[in-house]
Amino acid sequence: MPETGTEPRTTSGGPRSQATRLPDVNTQQKDKRGTHIERGAKRFELKDLNLFYGDFQAVQNISMTIEPNQVTALIGSSGCGKTTVLRSLNRMHELNPGARVEGHVLLDDTDIYSRDIDPVEVRRLVGMVFQAPNPFPTMSVYENAAAGLSLNRKGLTKSEKDEIVERSLRGAHLWDEVKDRLDKPGSGLSGGQQQRLCIARAIAVEPEVLLMDEPCSALDPVATLAIEDLIAELKGRYTIAIVTHNMQQAARASDVTAFLNLEESGKPGRLVEIGPTETIFTRPSEKATEDYVSGRFG
Amino acid sequence: MPQDPIGAGSGVPEVVPEGAGGLAVAGTGGGPLPEWTPYTVTGGAAALIALLLAATGSFSIVLMFVLTVVISLPVIYVWSRIAEGPRRALDRLATLSIVAAFGIAVAPLISLLYEVIKRGTARFDSAFFTESARGVVGAGGGAEHAIVGTLVITGVATLISVPIGIMGAIYLNEYGTGRLRRALTFFVDVMTGIPSIVAGLFAYAAFAVFLGPGIRLGIIGSVALSVLMIPIVIRTSEEILKIVPNHLREAAYALGTPKWKTVTRIVLPTALAGLVTGVMLSIARVIGETAPLLVTTGVVDSLNTDPVSGRMQNLAVYAYTEYKNPGVMKQAAYDRAWAAALTLIAIVMILSLIARFIYRRFGTEIR
Amino acid sequence: MVDKIRVQYAEELAQLEERALGGLDLVIASLDRALETVQHRDVELAELVIADDDRIDGRYLEVHQAILTLLATQAPVATDLRLISALLHVMKCMERMGDQCVNIAKLVPITGHDAPQEADMLDRIAKMGKQVRSQISQSKKAFAARDVELARDLVRQDDVVDALNKECFQIAVEVGDDHDIREWAMTMMLVARALERTGDNAVDIGEQVAFVVTGLFREFEDASHPVVP
Numbered sequence: 001m002p003e004t005g006t007e008p009r010t011t012s013g014g015p016r017s018q019a020t021r022l023p024d025v026n027t028q029q030k031d032k033r034g035t036h037i038e039r040g041a042k043r044f045e046l047k048d049l050n051l052f053y054g055d056f057q058a059v060q061n062i063s064m065t066i067e068p069n070q071v072t073a074l075i076g077s078s079g080c081g082k083t084t085v086l087r088s089l090n091r092m093h094e095l096n097p098g099a100r101v102e103g104h105v106l107l108d109d110t111d112i113y114s115r116d117i118d119p120v121e122v123r124r125l126v127g128m129v130f131q132a133p134n135p136f137p138t139m140s141v142y143e144n145a146a147a148g149l150s151l152n153r154k155g156l157t158k159s160e161k162d163e164i165v166e167r168s169l170r171g172a173h174l175w176d177e178v179k180d181r182l183d184k185p186g187s188g189l190s191g192g193q194q195q196r197l198c199i200a201r202a203i204a205v206e207p208e209v210l211l212m213d214e215p216c217s218a219l220d221p222v223a224t225l226a227i228e229d230l231i232a233e234l235k236g237r238y239t240i241a242i243v244t245h246n247m248q249q250a251a252r253a254s255d256v257t258a259f260l261n262l263e264e265s266g267k268p269g270r271l272v273e274i275g276p277t278e279t280i281f282t283r284p285s286e287k288a289t290e291d292y293v294s295g296r297f298g
Numbered sequence: 299m300p301q302d303p304i305g306a307g308s309g310v311p312e313v314v315p316e317g318a319g320g321l322a323v324a325g326t327g328g329g330p331l332p333e334w335t336p337y338t339v340t341g342g343a344a345a346l347i348a349l350l351l352a353a354t355g356s357f358s359i360v361l362m363f364v365l366t367v368v369i370s371l372p373v374i375y376v377w378s379r380i381a382e383g384p385r386r387a388l389d390r391l392a393t394l395s396i397v398a399a400f401g402i403a404v405a406p407l408i409s410l411l412y413e414v415i416k417r418g419t420a421r422f423d424s425a426f427f428t429e430s431a432r433g434v435v436g437a438g439g440g441a442e443h444a445i446v447g448t449l450v451i452t453g454v455a456t457l458i459s460v461p462i463g464i465m466g467a468i469y470l471n472e473y474g475t476g477r478l479r480r481a482l483t484f485f486v487d488v489m490t491g492i493p494s495i496v497a498g499l500f501a502y503a504a505f506a507v508f509l510g511p512g513i514r515l516g517i518i519g520s521v522a523l524s525v526l527m528i529p530i531v532i533r534t535s536e537e538i539l540k541i542v543p544n545h546l547r548e549a550a551y552a553l554g555t556p557k558w559k560t561v562t563r564i565v566l567p568t569a570l571a572g573l574v575t576g577v578m579l580s581i582a583r584v585i586g587e588t589a590p591l592l593v594t595t596g597v598v599d600s601l602n603t604d605p606v607s608g609r610m611q612n613l614a615v616y617a618y619t620e621y622k623n624p625g626v627m628k629q630a631a632y633d634r635a636w637a638a639a640l641t642l643i644a645i646v647m648i649l650s651l652i653a654r655f656i657y658r659r660f661g662t663e664i665r
Numbered sequence: 666m667v668d669k670i671r672v673q674y675a676e677e678l679a680q681l682e683e684r685a686l687g688g689l690d691l692v693i694a695s696l697d698r699a700l701e702t703v704q705h706r707d708v709e710l711a712e713l714v715i716a717d718d719d720r721i722d723g724r725y726l727e728v729h730q731a732i733l734t735l736l737a738t739q740a741p742v743a744t745d746l747r748l749i750s751a752l753l754h755v756m757k758c759m760e761r762m763g764d765q766c767v768n769i770a771k772l773v774p775i776t777g778h779d780a781p782q783e784a785d786m787l788d789r790i791a792k793m794g795k796q797v798r799s800q801i802s803q804s805k806k807a808f809a810a811r812d813v814e815l816a817r818d819l820v821r822q823d824d825v826v827d828a829l830n831k832e833c834f835q836i837a838v839e840v841g842d843d844h845d846i847r848e849w850a851m852t853m854m855l856v857a858r859a860l861e862r863t864g865d866n867a868v869d870i871g872e873q874v875a876f877v878v879t880g881l882f883r884e885f886e887d888a889s890h891p892v893v894p
Contacts, residue, residue, distance in 0.1 A: 090552065092548065092551060092552065095548075095551065097475060120554050120555070120556050121554065122554075123551060123552055123553065123554040124553070124554030125554075127552060127553070128552035130545060130548065130549065130552075132545060134543075134545045134546055134548075134549045136546060136549070136550075136564060136568070137546075137568055138564075138567040138568050138570075147550075147553060148553040148554070148555075150563075151550065151553060151555045151559055151563060152554050152555055152559075198549070201549075201553070202552070202553070205553060205554065247742070248740055251742070281742045281743060281746075282742070282743060282746060282747065282880060283743065283744075283747070283879075283881075284743055289743075290743050290744060293743055294671075294741070294742060294743055294744065294745055295670060295671050295674070296670060296671060296675075
């Protein structure tokens, strides 16, 4: 059960008035919604999202939906803004100094950027797995898996924690490999195991959405396929959005693919096409998409 | 000086002409020199020089060292050039020059340690550690009061500096932005250069405002020392905190952890070993400061463990006063001074060892 | 800069298409010879046609293997993937067309020497042959140019072939009572049938053209859903 209101809401991204800009249209919704995002919220809708780093516009007019219980892949060339878009979904983008968000990101009808929503609360509902596995080095495997709970939830008994840790590690297909070494340091595992540990850590707090930023790019092919299998299983319970450079991975692992592109370097990235993965990879509508997926344009 | 190559295996060296076009050609005068060549040449030269100097009655270690370097370097270079070619010869010359330079740098340290140990062990007995100077005139007595004083004063200074310093570092690294941060960093840098006497005068003046002039307390000394310690703690802690990779913070944020919790539960524990080392470094820096303590803690002969009442002796000032005012039995006083110096060095060494132990035992590999 | 990426892959793909479509030329040559054996009852030429089918089969295997390799090594997607799928179909069609030519050639010796002939029948068979030849050639051109309209036109040509086929059937029915001539006419009927099947295969190639271009597979004209005129 997410805690609200008790944590200070400042982030290092500068004063809050700089972090978000709400168009006036949304004031009515703000009054109605109140301060909570409902549990079970799973569907993201991006409306005219523009993301900035200071004066530089990284991404322009992105409008798309991310449907529940599906894997949505964001693909596109380097620098097209796909990671920026992903990080805007759990309000991590604004942690960069000078970062700015314009537009709306609706999680089941609640704009997560509205003034009365606490970013910390958003991040408890929207988990993230990063490119390089990053288990906490001072913690054991058990503590890593339980980190989200220890840090952000009070009043759990040891047996409740044990249960959640086991459930998460099983959910991440890691339990059998680590059940005898739960108190060894988290950094002693292999790369693929570490990444699964990070996934276990993310799902232990029971988010609704899982964001994955190139989760396999630091892993060997076997570990990559293991994680893809895991993703296929996880989508039954979570909404998953994944950024990937690897076209074949997007083709294998996702149900919906969104292709972002830059017209030329220095310009902001745009959404070129979004559709079922099978369509994007067998008969895309846009020539730019066709060129990109066929590898005729880097 | 003999220039015969020592060691078997090398034939008569031939002069090697440069190849056409000026390319360096590998030497043909016997091939690569054996591993132990530099050692035997240097050792042999040193032995010979020592003998010669002793024979002429003008033996001194410094002279021996200088002459050995001056002679063996060219010998090795020439020999190597003939046998192995100019490139390798230059390589050897550079290596030996660096080693010699290192030797020059380390020599004063070794000499210092040697002197202190030699002279300090005269009074390194149990009396030195268990008796104070109270009522002692001439020989005997000890520095118990000074040792305890040093520990108390430095301890209190640490208690003051560490929280302030670490919190300052946390602010600068985790929260600070823009102009304010740059200004603070600048001021911290300035503070690292404050002369210690200035710190002492500042502390004294501050307390004198409230407690009247002539006041001498242990805690004033602690305050003076903390003025010197805080910038060091801040700088080293800031560097350590910077090394903590950002992706760990991001992982914590992504779990929905507020910033302050991320700092206390993730960043600080990860940086712990480095922070402790930084603190140890700052302690080692100030533990031997004499000037600020002279004007703040005063000189006293008896044991005082209370930092907020009365004067307190400490090892640095003790060594100074014993040396400056030796009284009637000069040698006894000098011996005590040297013993105090040795004790200070020993304390610093123990602290360093503790710091290393902590780092190895609790340090986590930060990736 | 854009064209420089995956140059080798593009070349391999182009080469693959060329080899595949070149197989259709082999079929045309085979068809020409088969028709000639029918007109002149040349048994030796017939045997040549039969033996030469190995070349067509060889081409099929070669292109098939190249496609497998390309799939495994280059992971083609989108248009490239559709192209490769289409080429597989084209190769199948080519192989079947080659087999039909062999069927025609095999029928000639059966008719025996100096069997009676019916000029009308022969005439129609010649016309059918010419039309089918044109169909194959046009299907190749349509594929190479990715021209969907040209591909659709194959249906019209196929209608002509079907009409001629029906006429041949009529002639065979009314050919008379002579045993030898009836036997000959039945054989010619089978030849016409083989030609008609060849024409259908050419239309199939046309459908693949549409698939490559649009990404959708639609039959131009289905036997089970006849187009209402």
